Amino acid sequence: MFKATPNPPEVDSTSPYESPDSKKLNEAAERALDHYLKPPPKQPEGRKPSRMFLVAPDMDNESLLAHVCESLASASVMTSDIAVYVDAPQRHTLLAIQQVIMLAELAVNRVLDNVDVLKAAPHS
Template structure:
């Protein structure tokens, strides 16, 4: 049996050459990639742009969560009517995930206030 390509193939003229590390180091001498230790040593400062009231009760948060999930489910079902094929199936999958999250949130809400 005859092979069309040599074994191993010759150098591919289309592939870019390997970068020269010395030239890269000269181009960006002050560039520093932080290590995991650097990242963990940095204190976390939570953002305040989108915050939830720390005084809000768990029941209030759960009610808001259930209502938000129900709203998302309604929006998804309105969009599903305008789609066909794979996009429709993907959106129905998202709808199922939202529905499961809503059921779970309702179960937690039942445990908070039976």
């Protein structure tokens, strides 16, 4: 029987790494192939928040915390007012939400107390 290919197939006995020049050429070829065939993944763009409701960058922390405290107090009252008008399962959910709001309000109040203590502390 006649075979179209020799057994074993003839191979080129030269290695791309025989000399430093051929190694550099092979590395350059690999980089070129990688550049065109395997482009690096695009970096996702950073999240850009909406500027519709922007807090002034020069606001001090104490003013911001005071505003948060007032907002949480208002949310607590609104949640309590709504809980009066709903039935038991939803009322329990609303009262749980009110409790979470009150805990956040307590934490913010503690931070505000700590800020006041730091301001009142004498500097040496």
